[in-house]
């Protein structure tokens with residue numbers, strides 16, 4: 001599959017090689033039949049494009065013309081990879097997916113589905129297919145970027161730092177965030193180990209940044225692409241605890 005771009009370049013430079021596009025046109029029916037996707041009732045334009053991309057992917061040499069049998073055999077051998085190509089093509093017109101097409105892409109698309117996860121979730125709900133929602137959740141866990149907090153509405157681990165769900169748009173409350181991160185207990189532990197400077201910053205700003213594994217003061221650097229930190233505003237009792245800790249550190253032992 002990686003040879004594709006290289007192959008295209010070579011094809012343009014040399015003239016005595018076979019033309020993959022015309023080969024795709026010639027073998028089109030066999031390619032679609034071997035893929036077993038006729039039942040998806042895709043528009044002809046899409047089938048043409050799929051045939052082109054699949055032929056490009058399975059024909060490894062442009063110096064001789066492969067037989068139909070060879071092409072079909074390779075389609076069978078690389079089916080899983082090729083279905084991702086087919087899924088990507090189908091997903092380009094995601095707003096018009098039929099239930100058959102939706103089932104096909106969710107069943108075969110793997111990582112190709114990630115950029116479309118919101119729309120696919122909406123469609124699966126629209127068709128009332130919780131089994132497809134579960135499959136999407138599995139795909140998100142495997143290929144996506146699951147966050148530490150699960151959305152109580154759609155079930156995906158997609159609650160972002162602004163408390164909003166990336167998939168269904170639901171917004172959770174701070175109490176839910178506190179609960180999910182087990183904030184109460186961890187906060188007591190954090191106070192004991194934090195530096196006085198950290199504690200002061202937290203008191204000054206009134207909030208703390210909490211990830212699934214650690215906590216930071218608002219002035220510390222965080223890299224959102226690496227780890228999500230949820231801001232939690234402290235209650236007055238919690239601020240008092242910090243004040244107490246700061247003054248206890250001042251007492252000479």
Ligand SMILES: [Zn+2]
Pocket residue numbers: 151152153154155156158165166167168169170
């Ligand atoms: Zn959600």
